[in-house]
Amino acid sequence: MRRSMPLLVVLQFLFVSIILVGRSPAPAAQPPDIGLPIYPGAIQDPANPPLKTPFMQNLQLLSGDPFEKAVAWYTQKLGKFKDLSSKKGQQAAWDDKSPEGRVRTVTISTIGAPAGKVRIVLVTGLLKK
DSSP states (O other): TTTTTHHHHHHHHHHHHHHHHHOOOOOOOOOOOSSSSSOOOOOOOOSSSSSOSSEEEEEOOOOOOOOOHHHHHHHHHHOOOOEEOBBOOOEEEEEEETSSEEEEEEEEEEETTTTTTTEEEEEEOOOOO
């Protein structure tokens, strides 16, 4: 019986290996579309799920890219950002308001973001009259 034990271990390993080779990784979940560009490679912040109400949508993303790179990408897509950096960290914001009362904002910040990450907060909404 001692000789059959290694054979059993090898067969179990082979079976598990065949199963794992046949699997492909699950695709990353796509953040919901809220009408603002999604930074390439950013992931939805698991600690802050998207918020959607009849008047507003909010999406928080995290990126491992440097703050300056994220701001440059969004500046190219949306236009000039206001620098709101402080002693607490780097922060920049962009906003747009339509004549109909639609508001869109993007905030990029290291403040309150996990270490080595940049938080990107996208908000779209309709101002109540």
